[in-house]
Amino acid sequence: MVLRNKLSARGLPGLEAGKHCDGAGLWLVKGDRKSGKWVLRVTVNGKRREMGLGRWPDVTLAEAREHADVARYSVREGRDPIRERQKRRREAQRDLHLFRDVAQDAFEARKAELRGDGKAGRWFGPLELHVLPKLGHVPIVEITQIDLRDCLAPIWHAKAETAKKALARTSICMKHAAALGIDVDLQAPEKARALLGKQRHSTSNIPAMPWVEVPAFYQSLDEGTVAQLALRLLILTGVRSKPVRFMTESQIVGDIWTVPAENVKGREGATSDFRVPLSSEALSVVAQARRHARGGYLFPSVRKGVISDATMSRLMERRGLEARPHGFRSSLRVWLAEETNARHEVAETMLGHVVGSSVERAYRRTDFLEQRRLLLERWATHVTCNPQRVIRLAEA
Structure with a gap:
């Protein structure tokens, strides 16, 4: 007969460090006089296992015996009490996932x-x-x-x-x-x-300025302020405001502006930076912006960092215009469609859009740089011409 209940709750504090058997596989393993842990030794499917039942004195002798009885019952039923406990813990964890x-x-x-x-x-x-x-x-x-x-x-x-x-x-x-x-x-x-239910709200596009009106507005930006120069460069290049606002000297080599990939929205699937050819007018704007440069940025804020996303919008708003800076991308895109014979993939690339499937892009390893260079030079010619005399450019 297996002896049980060899230990007494009153006598536990006086036990020295070491292993003390309560019987039927239940042991108290003490590290010192004040603390220890309960361990139950069982044989599951022919293998000797040790199952922790908690720390003493947090878990009392009576509680340890109850836990041991439950585990022994599982063993008699042919189940693994350790795996059962692990399963219960996983289920409890899943239930507590906030x-x-x-x-x-x-x-x-x-x-x-x-x-x-x-x-x-x-x-x-x-x-x-x-x-x-x-x-x-x-x-x-x-x-x-x-x-x-x-x-x-x-x-x-x-x-x-x-x-x-x-x-x-x-x-x-x-x-x-x-x-x-x-x-x-x-x-x-x-x-x-x-x-x-169905939403009442309908998404509206950002207001854009008709391309025929862009020259007059462009030439009105003649004060040479940081905001005006930034807006001029945005119009000339067709990029979004963030790349312009975070433009640095190091990004410009010759007449090529390389926009870091993390600053270019809408190019999911693209892993490289985005090259923007700068027209003669754009290079002139960059040269003027260098007078304001601070901390490497060409369009710094008055206090620190760069101008905010709303700076250029407020400039247009104060002039009573409905159009907003982002709309100049639409102005450029419509001009390309109506006034040039630029192919679709070239026009979309000018706006920084990824065109075609990943397979198509894998074979079409070009960013149409030279074609975009010519088109942006023509766009610069358009926006800098006499606003009272918009000339329809002949096809190249």
Whole structure:
């Protein structure tokens, strides 16, 4: 007969460091007089196993015996008590996965796919602002379409694009959770979309200035300020505002401006920087901008860093114009379509867009630099001509 209950709760504090048997495989392993751990030795499928039952004195002798009895019963039933406990812990962990933790984990997993590792916050922002404050503390397994509907209903029409992004990011988080083995409702985001209904908001394009009006506006930018020079360069090159604002001397070699890949939006799939040929007029603008350069940047802010994204917009707004700086990309694109015979892929490349499939791009290893150089020189000729006398350029 196996002897049990050899130890007494009162006598445990007086035991020296070492191993002390309570019987039937239950041991107290003491590191010193004040602390130790409970260990149960069992044989599972012919193999000797040691199962920890907790630290002493946090786990009392009576509790250790109860845990040991449960484990011994599992062994008699042919089950592995250690694996059973591990399974219970995994299930408990899955149940305790909060939405905010899964969302953060999903974001970390996708950083490599995002520009600048997502530091600008455009991917995580909709979740952080509109979903996590209400649902971040909720275990993700408990989130339903009703929760998502109630969360996004206040902005579904008022901030339509943001709401759609928030719901799309939530769907990604749900899929991420499922990949982790968490039992979530993958259909909850789509069911929430059905409950929210069709959005009243319709997306509108950024107002653009007709290309025939660009020369008059360009020539009105004649004060040589940082904002005006930046706006002139933006018009001449057709790039977005960020590459212009963060333009540095080191990016310019001869008449080629190399924009770092992290500053170029809309080129998913492209791994290289973007080369922009500078027309004679653009080089003149760069030369004028050098007078204002600070810290390597050609368009510095008054205080520190570079001019803000809104600086050029405010300039146009103060003049009572509806058009905005980003719209000059549209002005250039329409001019290319109406006034030149530029091929589609060349015109799109001028705007920094990736054209064609990955297979097409693998074989078409060119950025049409020389063709773009000629077209941008013609565009510069157009915007610098007499605003009262717009000349229709002959095809090259």
